[in-house]
Amino acid sequence: MDYASISSNLLYVAFIAYLVATFFFGGAIRDKRAAQKKTKWATFGIVVTIIGFIAQIGYFITRWIASGHAPVSNLFEFTTFFGMMLVGAFIVIYFIYRLSMLGLFALPVALLIIAYASMFPTEITPLIPALQTNWLHIHVTTAAAGEAVLSISFVAGLIYLIKTIDQSKRNKKAFWLEFILYTLISTLGFVAVTLAFNAAHYESSFNWVNKSGEQEQVVYHMVPLVGPHQSEWTEGNDIQPLIDMPAIINAKKLNTVIWSLGGGFVLYWLIRLILRKRIGAALQPLVKQVNSDLLDEVSYRAVAIGFPIFTLGALIFAMIWAQMAWTRFWGWDPKEVWALITFLFYAAFLHLRLSKGWHGEKSAWLAVGGFAIIMFNLVAVNLIIAGLHSYA
């Protein structure tokens, strides 16, 4: 076997290990005997997580050998790496606080992220000139590590919210909590829909007319619900779009978003019908035994650890590289701006906590907000707001 295929097999191993570990952690929290002390389940959970993590490091190294550069140079590679760092951050925090509950939520988030990453082209890409530097590795890895630690803050915050928000009746907070869970499920929706259409080898091509009135071609890999401007089917599966979009909208991406949200919607209601209550409400009894103060502490601690790493990687190293590759350390490129926004957000978070005493629930909502910004930078800025950094 060559390195490239060893590499992708190791990624599978890691994925499955994380999945198995999630179930162990699930077992650990059901184990009533010890709320926070070590249980056998938890030990299995963390051991399997570490095995998965080592496998993923193996994936990383073998892919590096195969391509000659650190695999952080396209959307798939970066996002996978982010997932790996999330698991790494979880392992570190686990050994500080021994909180099995964290595994039950952090690992699924990491799984979603890795699965999402795998929906993008996974082949090894050669580097364009701007990426041919060690600063690529240094900047991207530290930035991802910082974002991963900050994401642990989100995970702890989410558990806090599930635990403390009153879900017995309809209210705004319960709604938004459900919304967060629905968003997570929509990622699964995206993965499921993409896999389904891939399995069916769905493909259809359209001619369309762009903003400047020129004709272009586009290939859909999903049934077109919305078509491009003045679309005209040319070949492949012959299903016509329900409606054409104006020229300024990227109809293909919108179509994917609609399918993902739709898929997420179906999944969400399936789960909800099975559970016969809101998902948040169903999760609530599971998390009852964790101490809220401890969750709050973990959430804050993760920000305290992650903020300096993030600043170093996403701003300082980024500036050094930008100075060399683009002659200026800062150019107000959307990706740069969103890194700044993330930085400012967490700065606000820290000050609100310190001086306004925003602990507990408020702090947990902020942790969710921070994660939303990180994800926005990872997903939306890459796919929607194209700039120098746009991988896709």
Added chain:
Amino acid sequence: MKHVKCECGHVNPHGTILCEACGKPIAEETTDKLVDMRYEGSARRSQTYNKTVIDKIWNFFSSVKVGIWIIIVTLVASAVGTIYPQEAYIPPNVTADEYYQKEYGWTGELYYKLGFHHLYESWWYLLLIAALGMSLVICSLDRVVPLYRALKKQSVTKHPNFLKRQRLYSTSSSWTDQEYEHVKSMLKKRRYSIREENGNLLAEKGRFSRWGPYVNHIGLIIFLLGAMLRFVPGMYIDEVLWIREGETKVIPGTNGEYFLKNRRFTVETYDKDSESAVFQEAIDRAGNNKVAKNYEADVSLYKREGKLIPGADPKLKKIKDSEIRVNQPLKFEGYAMYQVDFKLNEFSSMSFHLTDKNANRNVGSLTVDLHNPKETYDLKNGYKVKLMSYFPDFFFDDEGNPNTKTRVPNNPAFVFKMITPQHKKGEVAFVGIRENLEPLGNNDYKMTFAGVETKNVTGLTVRRDYTLWFLGIGGAIFMIGVIQGMYWNHRRMWIQKVNNEIWLAAHTNKNWYGLKKELNGLLESTSLTQLKDQNDKETK
């Protein structure tokens, strides 16, 4: 100024909340709420004075609430600037007022009208950043001095009220002196510094982490000042230099001191046949030879020797040969030259034959250097070609006359006068790309196109940025400050005999879990009561 004397005898500055020495709440309320330990309850200017305009400004900017608002507004404004591309990123051949409207409809037009297309250079955005800097300075000054005083003046013996109202607290009624000594030595082992007074004890470590925020704020301020320095003349040079292969040009911004020769410029792309197998799939997806692999200008750097004499060619001394690639600028004397742009296959010279139309025979040939054409080309034997007009970038202007758009030979055209033994006065020919006119009637001779030579042009950016030092130092101080404040914490434990009991209390600025675990670990082998988190309402 009024001073406040505490019952322990310490004289506190006006405005103090907790006595600097013993920690007794000054405005004694009978409450068992935990004491507010922020800034050690010290007297801050902003909380104390509010009379003059300066007081008011000071109080405004020293408020963290205001600071947070400034941060949030900056955050939102920054986000708005990413909705549509900034002016710097729109294609160079369109004007902004057309672009936004055409590309994004009425929302784009609104975006443009509101000036969001250069949001980050707008006066109000700069004002926001200035306010942030102002807030940072004042906020830090307002707190750091009193905090320093309070931490320095703190005494070992605390007022019972102070201890009782700490978050971690316990009382024990029986203990032995050995246990006390044991705890003390364990605290020492864990690198607490110990102070004792009348049988009471204060153990403290990590106080320096309290300065972390102030250090990082100083770093930020230096960084912001560094960013402003760019506007100081001489600190920052940013020039563009286009050089053709074979050409030597003075490097702008160097006062005519340095010259650069472009020996060769190359572009490489990823080719299926020559790349390793792992890249094949990716190359297939993007297209063979579609993905750039390398942009490289091979250059020689020269320095002028002697005085600059106008009109005369400068005397140059070669300093070094070098390659400039993306990510690998050429650096010299504080300058850096970056590969940023290029133009491939620009016309550099064109060759023609002078042809006798009737005999269909070439009687001579010539080559016109498109950057430096000659007036006359002598082809010997009575044949001569004069270049009457030259249009490097030819087009017909509004009046229908031939003209040139630029001085770059994108579309060269010539008016030649062909002097031959038959036509001593010459025949006139207009020659361009795919054009050969005889404006003054039929000629016996013509200029036939014989070939063209092209050269590559490299576009370089010349930078000298003395502000980078400031920015680097600011960034480094910022990092030191955040790490200092975030990865260490300031832990204190008080052991005090109150009546016949021994009271334990502890405080940290972060990581209560860690503190509690550490201290209760120490107490484990003793009969002293474990510290209890008075905030925690869940664990019984």
